[in-house]
Amino acid sequence: MGLRNFLLQTVEIKVKMDCDGCERRVKNACKNMKGVRSVDVNRKQHRVTVSGFVDPNKVLKRVKNTGKTRAEFWPYIPYNLVQYPYASQAYDKRAPSGFVRNVAQANFPLMPNAAEEERITHLFSDDNPNACSIMIFS
Helix, strand or coil: CCHHHCCCEEEEEECCCCCHHHHHHHHHHHHCCCCEEEEEEECCCCEEEEEECCCHHHHHHHHHCCCCCCCEECCEEEHHHCCCCCCCCCCCCCCCCCEEECCCCCCCCCCCCHHHHHHHHHHCCCCCCCCCHHHHCC
16 A cells, blocks of 8 residues: 555554653654654653554554553543543543543433423423413412
8 A cells, every 4th residue: 555545644542651761662663654744742641643644553553563562542532522421431530631431422311301301391481371380479
């Protein structure tokens, strides 16, 4: 496959880095790949961001070849993009601040759906003649 067959994309990888040597090794391994435009390493979040015309699986494999065998694609998203960030599957205490795991969000039965919500709000409407007596006398 040629270099231009890949789209310009950003690959984010979670990899544990404890020292400057680990950071340098991972950064150089990614920077020397064909098609890479930029490499950003955030040791505090254990995050490597690679931008360029690259295959995400090859980037992950290159990072794992540096000795970081537990590297994985970035599993987190900002918590404000998730409907229920404190659900048991989404909340991860090891996630960086402001992030939760990217998991499929199910509709929780505790929350009413739109039709039920509409019915409930109609019960307490001024247009409903059988509304709550508290609303009629106020």
